[in-house]
Amino acid sequence: MTKYKDLVESMGKYAQSEYPLEACGLITKEFKFIPSKNLSNQPRTSFMIDPLLMLEYDGDIWGIFHSHPDSRHQEPSEADMKHSILLSELKFILGNQDKFYIYWYDKENKIKRSEMFNENHCQHN
Numbered sequence: 001m002t003k004y005k006d007l008v009e010s011m012g013k014y015a016q017s018e019y020p021l022e023a024c025g026l027i028t029k030e031f032k033f034i035p036s037k038n039l040s041n042q043p044r045t046s047f048m049i050d051p052l053l054m055l056e057y058d059g060d061i062w063g064i065f066h067s068h069p070d071s072r073h074q075e076p077s078e079a080d081m082k083h084s085i086l087l088s089e090l091k092f093i094l095g096n097q098d099k100f101y102i103y104w105y106d107k108e109n110k111i112k113r114s115e116m117f118n119e120n121h122c123q124h125n
Contacts, residue, residue, distance in 0.1 A: 002119060002122070003030070003031040003122045004031070004118070004119040004121070004122040005119075006031070006032075007027065007031045007032070007033055007122065008095075008100060008117075010032075010033035011023075011025070011033050011065050011067075011093065011095060011100070012095070012096065012097045012098065014033065014035050015067035015069070015095070015096050015097065016096075016097065018038070018067070018069075019069050020044055020069050020070065021038055021043040021044055021069065022038055022040070022043055022044065022045070022046060022047040022066050022067050022068065022069060023035070023038065023047075023065075023066065023067040023069075024036050024038050024047040024048075024049050024064070024065060024066040024067075025049065025064075025065050025066075026049065026053060026054070026057055026061050026063075026064060026065070027061070027062045027063040027064065027065055027091075027093065028057060028060050028061065028062060029060050029061070029062045030060075031062065031122045033065065034053065034057060036049040036050045036053045037050055044069070046079070047066040049064065061090060062090070062091060063090050063091035063092060063093055063102075064083075064087070064090055064091075064092050064093070065092075065093040065094075065095070066080075066092075066093075066094060067094070067095060067096050068094065068096070069096065075094070075101055075114060076092065076094050076101065076103045076114055080092065080094065080103065081103065081105075081112045081114075084103055084104050084105045084112065085105045085112070088104070088105040088107050090104070091103075091104050091121070092104060093117055095117065099116075100116070100117035101114055101115065101116060101117055102114065102115060102116075102117040102121055103115075
């Protein structure tokens, strides 16, 4: 399997296992998914990754994944986009079983961007 297929499969399975909560976790620079317990006070509608996990993988984080379990539209919310501004060095993946979006803050153009996540995103760090 490719890095992309492994990553999408891992995130999708974890999202299913955490339903009806938002699943979340880290994506390493080698595109491995590291699940995190969702520490949010409202885990059905928001997520918070365990800060100890963030510290453990400090320096090896490419991005952050989370799911929107009951949404048909897997596009980032306004709150999701705000997080991408605060952590603009990371990419963010949002998805569920078969649809995944990547979103990030483009500092150079000062604009929020999102698009369908695909294999090309796993070609470079």
